Amino acid sequence: MIPMALDTDNLSDYQKFRGKCREMSEALIKDDPSLALVRGHYWDADWGPQEHWWCIKPNGEIVDPTKDQFPSKGNGLYEEFSGICTCEQCGTEVAEADVCMVGNYPCCSSECGMRLVGL
Numbered sequence: 001m002i003p004m005a006l007d008t009d010n011l012s013d014y015q016k017f018r019g020k021c022r023e024m025s026e027a028l029i030k031d032d033p034s035l036a037l038v039r040g041h042y043w044d045a046d047w048g049p050q051e052h053w054w055c056i057k058p059n060g061e062i063v064d065p066t067k068d069q070f071p072s073k074g075n076g077l078y079e080e081f082s083g084i085c086t087c088e089q090c091g092t093e094v095a096e097a098d099v100c101m102v103g104n105y106p107c108c109s110s111e112c113g114m115r116l117v118g119l
Helices: 013-017 021-031 110-116
Strands: 036-044 048-056 077-080 084-086 093-095 100-102 105-107
Touching (some): 021 036, 021 048, 100 110
Antiparallel strands (some): 036 048, 036 077, 084 093, 100 105
8 A cells, every 4th residue: 555645735734733843843953053942832822831842043033943833823922941840749849850750740759649649
């Protein structure tokens, strides 16, 4: 069976760009190594905060190859991830590297993780 080519001409911007933020940002960096990769949230007026990746120029200008996936088309607020997570159980702030993940939920310790699931 031969795979069918994807007809990108008839795809919405959402379909073209959603889930490709990191991949497309990294491709831009290969072409322009002066760009830096940024991870964080994009705050869209309609959708609220969305996990996102984008690039930033040395002068601070944002370059977002997938901005058109959002209703606000890049006119929202970009917020870089600080590296700090909040424990889902007790609210303690902890560095991402030290987080104990329970499913999709960050916890500060295995004790909090166990309490989160009722153990």
